[in-house]
Amino acid sequence: MTTTAQSEAVERATRVREASRRLATTPADRKNAALEAIAAALEAQTDTILAINGPELERAEANGVAGSFLDRMALTPERIASIAGDVRAVADLPDPVGQIEELQTRPNGLQVGRMRVPLGVIGAIYESRPNVTIDIASICLKSGNGVLLRSGSDAHASSAVLAAIAARAVEEAGLPAHAVEFIQSTDRAEVGEMLRAADQIDLVIPRGGADLIRRVRDEATMPVITGGIGVCHTYIDADADLEMAEPIVVNAKTQRPSVCNAMDTLLVHRDVAAEFVPHITRVLGERGVTVHADARAGALAGEAPNAVPVEDEDYDREWLSLDCSLRIVDSLDDALAHIETHGSGHSEAIVSDSYASAQRFLREADASAVFVNASTYFNDGAQFGLGCEVGISTGKMHARGPMGLRELTSYKWVVLGRGQIRT
Amino acid sequence: MTTTAQSEAVERATRVREASRRLATTPADRKNAALEAIAAALEAQTDTILAINGPELERAEANGVAGSFLDRMALTPERIASIAGDVRAVADLPDPVGQIEELQTRPNGLQVGRMRVPLGVIGAIYESRPNVTIDIASICLKSGNGVLLRSGSDAHASSAVLAAIAARAVEEAGLPAHAVEFIQSTDRAEVGEMLRAADQIDLVIPRGGADLIRRVRDEATMPVITGGIGVCHTYIDADADLEMAEPIVVNAKTQRPSVCNAMDTLLVHRDVAAEFVPHITRVLGERGVTVHADARAGALAGEAPNAVPVEDEDYDREWLSLDCSLRIVDSLDDALAHIETHGSGHSEAIVSDSYASAQRFLREADASAVFVNASTYFNDGAQFGLGCEVGISTGKMHARGPMGLRELTSYKWVVLGRGQIRT
Numbered sequence: 098m099t100t101t102a103q104s105e106a107v108e109r110a111t112r113v114r115e116a117s118r119r120l121a122t123t124p125a126d127r128k129n130a131a132l133e134a135i136a137a138a139l140e141a142q143t144d145t146i147l148a149i150n151g152p153e154l155e156r157a158e159a160n161g162v163a164g165s166f167l168d169r170m171a172l173t174p175e176r177i178a179s180i181a182g183d184v185r186a187v188a189d190l191p192d193p194v195g196q197i198e199e200l201q202t203r204p205n206g207l208q209v210g211r212m213r214v215p216l217g218v219i220g221a222i223y224e225s226r227p228n229v230t231i232d233i234a235s236i237c238l239k240s241g242n243g244v245l246l247r248s249g250s251d252a253h254a255s256s257a258v259l260a261a262i263a264a265r266a267v268e269e270a271g272l273p274a275h276a277v278e279f280i281q282s283t284d285r286a287e288v289g290e291m292l293r294a295a296d297q298i299d300l301v302i303p304r305g306g307a308d309l310i311r312r313v314r315d316e317a318t319m320p321v322i323t324g325g326i327g328v329c330h331t332y333i334d335a336d337a338d339l340e341m342a343e344p345i346v347v348n349a350k351t352q353r354p355s356v357c358n359a360m361d362t363l364l365v366h367r368d369v370a371a372e373f374v375p376h377i378t379r380v381l382g383e384r385g386v387t388v389h390a391d392a393r394a395g396a397l398a399g400e401a402p403n404a405v406p407v408e409d410e411d412y413d414r415e416w417l418s419l420d421c422s423l424r425i426v427d428s429l430d431d432a433l434a435h436i437e438t439h440g441s442g443h444s445e446a447i448v449s450d451s452y453a454s455a456q457r458f459l460r461e462a463d464a465s466a467v468f469v470n471a472s473t474y475f476n477d478g479a480q481f482g483l484g485c486e487v488g489i490s491t492g493k494m495h496a497r498g499p500m501g502l503r504e505l506t507s508y509k510w511v512v513l514g515r516g517q518i519r520t
Numbered sequence: 521m522t523t524t525a526q527s528e529a530v531e532r533a534t535r536v537r538e539a540s541r542r543l544a545t546t547p548a549d550r551k552n553a554a555l556e557a558i559a560a561a562l563e564a565q566t567d568t569i570l571a572i573n574g575p576e577l578e579r580a581e582a583n584g585v586a587g588s589f590l591d592r593m594a595l596t597p598e599r600i601a602s603i604a605g606d607v608r609a610v611a612d613l614p615d616p617v618g619q620i621e622e623l624q625t626r627p628n629g630l631q632v633g634r635m636r637v638p639l640g641v642i643g644a645i646y647e648s649r650p651n652v653t654i655d656i657a658s659i660c661l662k663s664g665n666g667v668l669l670r671s672g673s674d675a676h677a678s679s680a681v682l683a684a685i686a687a688r689a690v691e692e693a694g695l696p697a698h699a700v701e702f703i704q705s706t707d708r709a710e711v712g713e714m715l716r717a718a719d720q721i722d723l724v725i726p727r728g729g730a731d732l733i734r735r736v737r738d739e740a741t742m743p744v745i746t747g748g749i750g751v752c753h754t755y756i757d758a759d760a761d762l763e764m765a766e767p768i769v770v771n772a773k774t775q776r777p778s779v780c781n782a783m784d785t786l787l788v789h790r791d792v793a794a795e796f797v798p799h800i801t802r803v804l805g806e807r808g809v810t811v812h813a814d815a816r817a818g819a820l821a822g823e824a825p826n827a828v829p830v831e832d833e834d835y836d837r838e839w840l841s842l843d844c845s846l847r848i849v850d851s852l853d854d855a856l857a858h859i860e861t862h863g864s865g866h867s868e869a870i871v872s873d874s875y876a877s878a879q880r881f882l883r884e885a886d887a888s889a890v891f892v893n894a895s896t897y898f899n900d901g902a903q904f905g906l907g908c909e910v911g912i913s914t915g916k917m918h919a920r921g922p923m924g925l926r927e928l929t930s931y932k933w934v935v936l937g938r939g940q941i942r943t
Contacts, residue, residue, distance in 0.1 A: 118860070122883050195883065201905060207894060209904050212882070216916050299916060320743065320917045341939040348941035437541070459635070459934050460545050460618065471630060471937025480942065481632050481933060482624060493639055493722060493930035494743045495918040507916035510904060511882050514894025516764040518771035519903060 104290035109278040110297035116273035117243030125192035131270035132188035136181040190484040208513040215241030217299040224305035225249035240505040295319040327357035327443030332432040334449035335368040342448040348472040358476040362422040390423040444473035465498035527713035532701040533720035539696035540666030548615035554693035555611035559604040613907040631936040638664030640722040647728035648672035663928040718742040750780035750866030755855040757872035758791040765871040771895040781899040785845040813846040867896035888921035
């Protein structure tokens with residue numbers, strides 16, 4: 098617990114709540130001008146940002162932060178330009194706020210529709226990736242939401258300077274001050290305070306690893322969008338075009354193994370296993386992939402140097418590396434049962450030329466995105482046409498899959514009458 | 521806590537979860553046949569139902585249950601026929617499950633859309649109104665969701681027999697057994713168990729008074745749709761057509777004062793107060809309404825016998841009776857500020873012939889439904905064209921306003937490819 102009467106998190110959240118009321122009705126052109134101001138300020142203050150990021154990287158390295166995390170923390174002139182470019186891309190997207198959907202005229206002449214409105218205040222808790230600061234702030238602003246940011250401690254100074262630049266640009270562009278707030282304290286208790294501030298914060302989005310997501314889900318008193326954990330399957334059906342299957346599997350596993358939509362387990366129907374398993378094991382081996390195979394698949398893979406026996410618990414693993422599990426199944430039913438047991442509801446794919454199998458898989462595989470004859474690596478806001486995303490939700494409430502601008506809004510019913518009463 | 525190893529609530533919820541997996545992919549015609557079977561069984565077993573409801577009513581009366589609650593508990597042949605009719609009306613509605621929305625073709629040829637899917641398992645906790653048992657069960661079944669029902673204790677036996685009839689009809693019609701389960705124990709601890717069963721229950725809907733809603737919101741570990749508490753305003757603008765305003769106010773207040781979309785506070789712009797306040801006070805008085813007026817309105821109402829001084833806390837009251845608060849405001853800004861402070865986000869109306877005022881009110885009044893020149897009493901699933909509803913949500917997450925069939929579903933992204941990979 099903090100020793101102040103009110104925690105920094107609650108104090109800032111209260112200010113964001115206040116600002117969010119005015120932000121909610123700010124027209125798109127003014128929000129876009131503020132986003133352009135953020136992009137321009139990031140470019141103009143590149144040297145300031147680098148002067149803070151450089152020493153922070155050194156401290157992190159001295160503290161033993163691992164190489165891949167250091168890389169995610171590092172800012173360069175090119176990366177800052179790229180962040181600014183992303184902000185301008187968000188500005189270019191259509192504004193969902195105020196759009197009226199499905200306006201209908203009822204028999205009594207009432208016009209009834211649903212108008213998109215912002216959720217209000219988003220709380221974002223993320224790990225030590227400074228770029229996420231600007232990423233989330235720009236998407237929240239565009240969708241009319243205030244945002245309270247909490248950065249991981251290793252990149253706290255870099256995130257803080259980016260947040261300060263954004264907050265100043267927002268205010269100078271005439272948007273409500275405090276629409277973007279950043280928690281300065283690195284005290285972990287502030288996260289707890291944030292997660293109890295249900296009166297100020299409408300939705301919390303944790304961006305990070307499984308431990309962060311679990312803590313947020315368990316402690317938050319407001320709705321949480323969880324996701325980012327993908328135990329993803331690609332199932333090669335008896336009727337699969339195996340020439341199509343190979344690039345889909347290779348892409349899903351190797352294009353970017355560290356992301357949540359990468360393939361973790363390859364399921365192969367027994368009818369095509371003798372032909373496909375030795376081939377795909379070799380092809381994946383050429384890309385550096387270790388295949389954790391069940392007994393039947395292992396026998397088919399023969400002496401492949403990259404094939405090792407699978408452990409039962411591997412089926413529940415999100416590998417995030419050049420590894421995958423491989424299992425032979427006797428039927429589509431078995432594949433669906435395996436996915437139901439071991440999947441995390443993220444991304445599931447079938448490769449099949451059977452209309453019936455494809456239809457069943459689409460209906461029955463329960464995940465944020467289900468693919469027929471395509472790579473799970475496509476589960477992404479930009480790829481689905483949303484333009485941007487704050488993450489991929491694996492929950493079913495409110496929004497599922499990539500969360501873009503519209504997914505950060507709610508709606509209200511609008512009813513246009515000319516004196517109607519209900520009798 | 522219960523003394524058994526596993527509570528009844530969790531045991532039944534587990535069975536519903538299992539059944540819900542098959543129910544999710546059950547086609548509409550089979551769900552509709554099951555709904556027809558429920559309706560027919562209710563009609564055929566009317567005598568059985570009445571034989572249980574009659575003595576239960578007597579026990580409740582002996583226990584001191586008040587008249588309006590007794591009336592809500594009472595079943596008659598006509599009411600049972602009406603419940604059966606409502607079930608058939610749900611069967612007649614289009615099935616949202618499996619519908620694919622906004623299917624688009626991406627530049628790479630991928631077809632990407634969103635398929636409606638059930639949420640899974642709904643937990644319903646309601647007070648002593650047996651008809652709610654069938655109401656919620658039929659809407660959940662039609663939307664492909666399993667449902668665990670928990671009834672208030674006064675009407676427990678009546679709700680139990682209705683649930684048993686529904687469950688048997690569902691099973692005999694070939695739908696998964698245990699798609700509808702009813703908690704037999706009246707132990708209050710079972711509610712706590714239910715609210716902790718986040719692995720089995722996807723969404724909890726409390727239907728009842730403020731105490732129930734608060735308990736559910738505070739204790740539930742899964743998402744909750746709260747609503748049903750409406751502190752609703754009707755604002756008479758400076759540019760209002762006062763002849764139109766009168767029936768709108770009278771309808772919103774008097775047509776059904778006990779419901780959540782009834783008007784609680786009338787706000788009148790000072791420019792029309794001298795003309796409108798004395799008139800509407802008299803008209804409301806003729807309908808038996810006590811007007812709790814602020815000082816300025818009270819002075820204008822003069823000697824009206826139904827005008828009494830408003831207390832500050834009245835502005836936060838949901839009257840649920842033939843009472844309303846009345847306040848004169850100096851501007852639209854003041855009206856919006858009053859609504860922001862005292863409204864519960866349920867239903868807000870403006871009466872105005874000013875385009876600018878109507879537009880501002882639509883944008884800025886923050887509620888599940890916002891009305892221009894119409895009665896707030898229209899905030900209802902049937903009136904909005906949803907056909908049915910399980911309640912009116914005043915939260916912003918997932919669904920807002922009347923919750924019909926579509927609002928009890930989620931979606932998954934479906935992606936149809938022909939071998940695409942992402943580079």
